[in-house]
Amino acid sequence: MWLSDLIGLIYPEICCACNQRLTKQEEIICLHCAYSLPKTDFLSIYDNPIAKHLAGRVPFEYATSMYYFTKKGLIQNLMYQLKYNGRYDVGLKLGADFGQALKEIPFWKDIEVILPVPLHPKKLKIRGYNQSDAIAEGMAKAMEIEMVPDVLKRAKFNKSQTKKGKLERWSNVENIFDLKDAALVCGKHVLLIDDVLTTGSTLEACSEVLLKVEGLKLSIATLACAESF
Ligand SMILES: [Zn+2]
Known part of the structure; x- marks a missing residue:
């Protein structure tokens, strides 16, 4: 018996x-x-509910989501493993399947680079990685294009901002991102990636900053979306 088989008997891999x-x-x-x-x-539907949800808020080429996020559903379990149980490989796998599916649809072939939404530094410190990086990395590999994680950064709050109430800070969501390295996406068609679409305010905030880059075209994809948003 091989050692890996023996380990498998003691600690079986689970779904x-x-x-x-x-x-x-x-x-x-x-x-x-x-x-x-x-x-x-x-x-494959250009005018899908995600595109309709984001329409008028930011100018984009295409927008989509791969799965529905339902309470106690399979995607929720997978997202839990990815975000709270150190399973970066779950994000890579889901991203790879997403990328493979997009690759088969002609209009998604325009995409040139993939960019994950940056995670808040505090969460990054706790989690050790950004879950959207994992999804984007899997997608980029499947679509055979480059992933550019260092284009955006989370803006640092100054003292007066941290003193503000939670609600006020939250409503200030449009100012939470800054450009870090615009040259990486100048003149390119960028696919912005997030894990789950709920209100879309984070994607909107990222998009507004990205669209300041000269000649940039933007598309948006989230791994999952709420059933109603
Ligand atoms: Zn299973």
């Missing part, structure tokens, strides 16, 4: 979505879960 034991052929997500993930079918 990150349903906690059932994986077979030798399965990785991260079991076949049953992979088949049952709640896909949106928005990818």
